[in-house]
Structure formats: structure tokens, C-alpha cells
Amino acid sequence: MEILITGVLLGGTYALIALGLTLQYGVARIMNLANGETLVAACFGAWLLFTAAQISPLWGLLIIAPLGFVANGLIYAGLLRPLVRRAVTQGALEVDAILATFGLLFLFEGAMHLIFGGSFFNYQFLAVPFELLGESYALNRVVAFAAAAIISVLLAFFLYRTRFGTAIRAVAVDPDAARLVAIDVEFVALFAFALGGAITACGGALLSTFYTFEASMGGIFMIKALIIVIMGGVGDVRGAVLAALILGVIETLVASLVDPGLTLTATYGLFVTILLFRPQGLFGGAAG
Amino acid sequence: MTRSEGLTLFTAAAAFAALAALPFVTEGFYLTLAVNMALYIALCTAWTLFSGPTHLVSLATAAFFGIGTYSVAIGIEILPFPLLILCGGVAGALFAALVGAATLRVSGAYFVIFTLGLAELTRQVVAYLQTKVFGSMGLFVLTDHGEGDLFRYLLGLIAAIFLVGWLIGRARLGFAMRVIGNDEVVARHFGIEVARSKVILFMVSGAFIAMVGAIMAPRYAYIEPQSAFNPTMSFLVVIMALLGGTRRLWGPLVGVVPFTIVADFISANFPDHFNVIIGxxxxxxVYLLKDGVTGAIEQALGRRRRAASVTGEGRA
Structure with a gap:
């Protein structure tokens, strides 16, 4: 039970990170491998705000999320849209986008390494025990989970209950058909990419409250987000949330019952297995 | 064989013979640089054998390389080194067959991600087995092969890769691959066995990469998963090959030679900036050299030829 709750608490933050990626890949059709770098940048942002200006990471979200939105929007408009326009086929675009975002991944990772060095960072935020069903958990994990849940619900509300949200989902299903019903596909793609960046940045800021981070961990988190996105089905919000909770629980299970050294192996093993047997996602493949 | 092909073959043979004498002339820094260059020429050309015609970007180079290195590390006490290189090649081909059979289900972007995940998984599994089951960090490969010997082995392998690549290009398989690369649906309608052709080519490419890994084992002397399965190598191979261009067999060569020199300079003088530079x-x-240097040159030449033919017609 303790493992289950710890796993779910961890999965809440994973869900945010993956929701960001699923918006970027599902709607804007860009497999953004530099997504993990947005996350790491947000970790450092939250850390800076907390240590230098004593701003709580929760309030910090109000600064970090817009920054993530603008930064990702600029990346899309400046670097990725030219690729979309020049692409002959969907396949060519995917390969181009992967290579370009790999470049960004290395670039940003190298830059953050230069600025912050290779050491590990963490800070003390709400590091007090919290009682839940007779067991105690760190309060910062619980708060991060609650914040992640609120943001996910807001996002789901936006996507499923507003007109613009519906337009975003329409583009995810079929860009050509969306164009026929007078949806500005280019703008929606830009907006979804930027929004995805903002959501991932929120995930990063929340993650930093309970996780020791360093400049070069973006790649691993990108892989985790990818696993969740593919497991949940590309562009599927509810699938991504469920898949994130599953990954959180599996990681915690392996770390506490089998061997902490095998956590990464389990992650990659799960990844390869999912790609092989359920590339359309665990829950059918209605979306994407 | 046409006359120009014969000439190319002769020039190539002469160049290889000249290069084989290099270890007599120089040692130390330049020989090490030459080995690095030969290493990446072999890797990139072998990579291009598969990824060039199919347009499928594989990031599993490090996995094949590591398999080759480990084949040598495990067998060095029992078998002679040249035989182990062949064993590494066989191991690489088997692994490629497994992976290839599995990846038939995934396509496009998923293939890139899949190979990346697979390479990382292999590294994690090998690292875990080694520390937990065999109780050591790595394995020793102690031989009396110096850099000069490795250089000659690599040269021989490069010659083999080019020869095989050239033969494939002339064979039914090469033609099939060109059709598949242009349009898979058309290829299927022609009766080309798309899946089988891809797997065979992936095996050839994987076997060669594993053999490169096997040859390099004595250089490391102490084999551990982090260096044998280094993921940076997969990325470097992709950049260098794409930089040179993957439409011609010798395209990667054009990318590797300048890139290794620059990379060596950067890692010696600005080690902290390496990732930024790779990025x-x-x-x-992606943005400037879509078809690589060779592609850009061919395009420029084509434009000139077209311009020349237009003016020629005008005069007639």
C-alpha cells in the first residue's frame, strides 16, 4: 500500500510532464525530444526563485509556466515551423523534427551544464512528514501531487469543455479535416506546442520540490515522458494520466522490492515492450 | 565492370595500400587521430548501408559496438583476436536479426525512438549483469596490439564494408532497397519482400558495426558498459553520416574527416562545450545541409550542368 501511494504520488508529476509532450506530439505533430530540457530548466528556475527570492515553488508556477509557454512558442515559430512547411510527407517531417530537437536537446543540455555545472541540486521545501492512511509521506510530494492533479483537471476542462479546446482536439484527430471546418491549424499547432511547454515546465517546477536534479537529466525524463505518451496513446489526455500513474507505481515497485539499480532497466524494458506490442497505446488507439 | 569502375577500384586499392603504411611514418598524436577517423569512417559507412537507402535513422550503433567489444572481452583468453572479430560480427548480425524482426512492427519516428531505447536497455542490462551477477565493474582485454595494428585492422574492415556496399548496390537487394526507400507501397506491389530485405541489410550493417567494436576492444584494455555502450557514439555517427550525405556509399567519408578533426580540437580545448557543439x-x-555535403555539391553541379545545357541549346 505504501509503495502504491508513493508510486501514485510520483506518477502525478510524471503525468504533467507527459501531458506536455502529448500535446506537442499529438497536436503539433512534433516529437519534441528537447521536452526534457524544458523540465530541467523549470527545475533550475524554481530553485533560483526559491533560494534567491524566497518565492514558494507553487507561486513560482505563475512565473515559470508563462516563461515555458513563451519559450516553447518561440522555438516552434522560429525553428520547427520552417520544417513543417518544407516537409513533403509526414514521415520526412518526423525524422527532421527528431534530428532538430535532438540538436536542441544537446544544445540546451550543454548550455545548462555550462551555467550550473554537473553537480546535484535540491532545496528544502515543505520537507515535513504528512500522515496518510497510517503511513507518513513527505508533505512536498503530496502537495506536488495535488498541484499536478489540479493542473491536469484544468487542462482536461479546457480541452473537453471549451470551444478552443475542442479545436485543439480536432487538429489532433485530423489536421486536414480541421482546416475544412475553418480551424486555423497553424495557430492551433503553435498554441498547443507552447501550452505543452508550459505544462511540462509546471511538472519540472513541482518535481524540483522533492527530487534531486542536475543539468543532464533531461534525456532520461524525456524517455519517461515518451513511454507514458506512447503507453497512453498519442494525444490522449486521460490515457497519459493513467499511464503516468502506472509508470510511477512500476518504478517504485522495482526500486523497493527488486533492486534500486534496476529502476532504469525497468523503465527502458517497459518502453521497448510497449513499442513492440502496443505502439498504438494501451487503451485502444482512438486518438492520434 | 566498366572502365571507370575499374579505375575507381584501382585508385581505392592504391589509397588503402598507401594508408596501410601510415603507422610506419607516424605515431602518437597523428596515428591516434587516424585511428579515430578510421573508426568513424567504418561506423558511419556501415550505418549508411542500412539507414541511407531506407531513410530509417538508427540510434542503436552503440548497442552493436558494445556487443562487438564484449565478444572480444569474453573470449580473449580462449580464442585468437582475428577470430574474435568474426565472432563479434556474427553476434552483431544475430542481434540485428532479432531487433530487425521486432522493429518490423514500428515505423518512422518510432523506429528512431525504439533503437535509442533498445541501446539504453542493452547498456543497463549488461551493466546490471556485470556488477550483480559477475561481481566486477569490467573485463580486461590485454593484447600486444598497438594503435598501428588497430589502424590496419580498421582499414581492412573499411575496405570490406565498401566492397560489400558496392556489391549490394549492384545486386537485386540494392535495387530493391532503392525502390523501398523511394516508395514502400510501390515496392510491395512489385513483389519485393520489404521486410526481409530490410532485415538482411540491417544484419549486414549491424555485423560490421559490431566488428568495429571488436577491433577497438584492445584500445580500451578495460571494458566496462559505460564506455563500450556509450550513447554519444550513436549520435556522433548519425551527425557525421548525415553531414557527409547518405545517398552515396562514400558520402559519410566526406563528413567524418573534417568532423573528427574539429571534434578532436574541441574536446581537447573546450571539453565543456562539446554538447553545445554537437547540438x-x-x-x-537539418537546416542547412539537408542532403549532406555531397548532396549539396551534386545539386550545385546539377544546376550548372542544366544551365550549360540550356545555353548550349540556345546556340544550336
Whole structure:
């Protein structure tokens, strides 16, 4: 039970990170491998705000999320849209986008390494025990989970209950058909990419409250987000949330019952297995 | 064989013979640089054998390389080194067959991600087995092969890769691959066995990469998963090959030679900036040199030829 709750608490933050990626890949059709770098940048942002200006990471979200939105929007408009326009086929675009975002991944990772060095960072935020069903958990994990849940619900509300949200989902299903019903596909793609960046940045800021981070961990988190996105089905919000909770629980299970050294192996093993047997996602493949 | 092909073959043979004498002339820094260059020429050309015609970007280079290195590390006490290189090649081909059979289900972007995940998984599994089951960090490969010997082995392998690549290009398989690369649906309608052709080519490419890994084992002397399965190698191979261009067999060569020199200079003088430079190189290849240097040159030549033919017609 303790493992289950710890796993779910961890999965809440994973869900945010993956929701960001699923918006970027599902709607804007860009497999953004530099997504993990947005996350790491947000970790450092939250850390800076907390240590230098004593701003709580929760309030910090109000600064970090817009920054993530603008930064990702600029990346899309400046670097990725030219690729979309020049692409002959969907396949060519995917390969181009992967290579370009790999470049960004290395670039940003190298830059953050230069600025912050290779050491590990963490800070003390709400590091007090919290009682839940007779067991105690760190309060910062619980708060991060609650914040992640609120943001996910807001996002789901936006996507499923507003007109613009519906337009975003329409583009995810079929860009050509969306164009026929007078949806500005280019703008929606830009907006979804930027929004995805903002959501991932929120995930990063929340993650930093309970996780020791360093400049070069973006790649691993990108892989985790990818696993969740593919497991949940590309562009599927509810699938991504469920898949994130599953990954959180599996990681915690392996770390506490089998061997902490095998956590990464389990992650990659799960990844390869999912790609092989359920590339359309665990829950059918209605979306994407 | 046409006359120009014969000439190319002769020139190539002469160049290889000249290069084989290099270890007598120089040692130390330049020989090490030459080995690095030969290493990446072999890797990139072998990579291009598969990824060039199919347009499928594989990031599993490090996995094959590591398999080759480990084949040598495990067998060095029992078998002679040249035989182990062949064993590494066989192991690589088997692994490629497994992976290839599995990846038939995934396509496009998923293939790239899949190979990346697979390479990382292999590294994690090998690291875990080694520390937990065998109780050591790594394995020793102690031989009396110096850099000069490794250089000659690599040269021989490069010659083999080019020869095989050239033969494939002339054979039914090469033609099939060109059709598949242009349009898979058309290829299927022609009766080409798309899946089988891809797997065979992936095996050839994987076997060669594993053999490169096997040859390099004595250089490391102490084999551990982090160095044998180094993921940076997979990325470097992709950049260099794409930089040179993957439409011609010798395209990667054009990318590797300048890139190794620059990379060596950077890692010696600005080690902290290495990732930034790799990132910029990736972006430059994607945005500026879509078909690589050789592609750009061919395009420029084609434009000139077209311009020349237009003016020629005008005069007539």
C-alpha cells in the first residue's frame, strides 16, 4: 500500500510532464525530444526563485509556466515551423523534427551544464512528514501531487469543455479535416506546442520540490515522458494520466522490492515492450 | 565492370595500400587521430548501408559496438583476436536479426525512438549483469596490439564494408532497397519482400558495426558498459553520416574527416562545450545541409550542368 501511494504520488508529476509532450506530439505533430530540457530548466528556475527570492515553488508556477509557454512558442515559430512547411510527407517531417530537437536537446543540455555545472541540486521545501492512511509521506510530494492533479483537471476542462479546446482536439484527430471546418491549424499547432511547454515546465517546477536534479537529466525524463505518451496513446489526455500513474507505481515497485539499480532497466524494458506490442497505446488507439 | 569502375577500384586499392603504411611514418598524436577517423569512417559507412537507402535513422550503433567489444572481452583468453572479430560480427548480425524482426512492427519516428531505447536497455542490462551477477565493474582485454595494428585492422574492415556496399548496390537487394526507400507501397506491389530485405541489410550493417567494436576492444584494455555502450557514439555517427550525405556509399567519408578533426580540437580545448557543439552541428545539418555535403555539391553541379545545357541549346 505504501509503495502504491508513493508510486501514485510520483506518477502525478510524471503525468504533467507527459501531458506536455502529448500535446506537442499529438497536436503539433512534433516529437519534441528537447521536452526534457524544458523540465530541467523549470527545475533550475524554481530553485533560483526559491533560494534567491524566497518565492514558494507553487507561486513560482505563475512565473515559470508563462516563461515555458513563451519559450516553447518561440522555438516552434522560429525553428520547427520552417520544417513543417518544407516537409513533403509526414514521415520526412518526423525524422527532421527528431534530428532538430535532438540538436536542441544537446544544445540546451550543454548550455545548462555550462551555467550550473554537473553537480546535484535540491532545496528544502515543505520537507515535513504528512500522515496518510497510517503511513507518513513527505508533505512536498503530496502537495506536488495535488498541484499536478489540479493542473491536469484544468487542462482536461479546457480541452473537453471549451470551444478552443475542442479545436485543439480536432487538429489532433485530423489536421486536414480541421482546416475544412475553418480551424486555423497553424495557430492551433503553435498554441498547443507552447501550452505543452508550459505544462511540462509546471511538472519540472513541482518535481524540483522533492527530487534531486542536475543539468543532464533531461534525456532520461524525456524517455519517461515518451513511454507514458506512447503507453497512453498519442494525444490522449486521460490515457497519459493513467499511464503516468502506472509508470510511477512500476518504478517504485522495482526500486523497493527488486533492486534500486534496476529502476532504469525497468523503465527502458517497459518502453521497448510497449513499442513492440502496443505502439498504438494501451487503451485502444482512438486518438492520434 | 566498366572502365571507370575499374579505375575507381584501382585508385581505392592504391589509397588503402598507401594508408596501410601510415603507422610506419607516424605515431602518437597523428596515428591516434587516424585511428579515430578510421573508426568513424567504418561506423558511419556501415550505418549508411542500412539507414541511407531506407531513410530509417538508427540510434542503436552503440548497442552493436558494445556487443562487438564484449565478444572480444569474453573470449580473449580462449580464442585468437582475428577470430574474435568474426565472432563479434556474427553476434552483431544475430542481434540485428532479432531487433530487425521486432522493429518490423514500428515505423518512422518510432523506429528512431525504439533503437535509442533498445541501446539504453542493452547498456543497463549488461551493466546490471556485470556488477550483480559477475561481481566486477569490467573485463580486461590485454593484447600486444598497438594503435598501428588497430589502424590496419580498421582499414581492412573499411575496405570490406565498401566492397560489400558496392556489391549490394549492384545486386537485386540494392535495387530493391532503392525502390523501398523511394516508395514502400510501390515496392510491395512489385513483389519485393520489404521486410526481409530490410532485415538482411540491417544484419549486414549491424555485423560490421559490431566488428568495429571488436577491433577497438584492445584500445580500451578495460571494458566496462559505460564506455563500450556509450550513447554519444550513436549520435556522433548519425551527425557525421548525415553531414557527409547518405545517398552515396562514400558520402559519410566526406563528413567524418573534417568532423573528427574539429571534434578532436574541441574536446581537447573546450571539453565543456562539446554538447553545445554537437547540438549546433545537428541543427546545421537539418537546416542547412539537408542532403549532406555531397548532396549539396551534386545539386550545385546539377544546376550548372542544366544551365550549360540550356545555353548550349540556345546556340544550336
Amino acid at each position: 549546433l552541428a545537428f541543427l546545421a545539418v
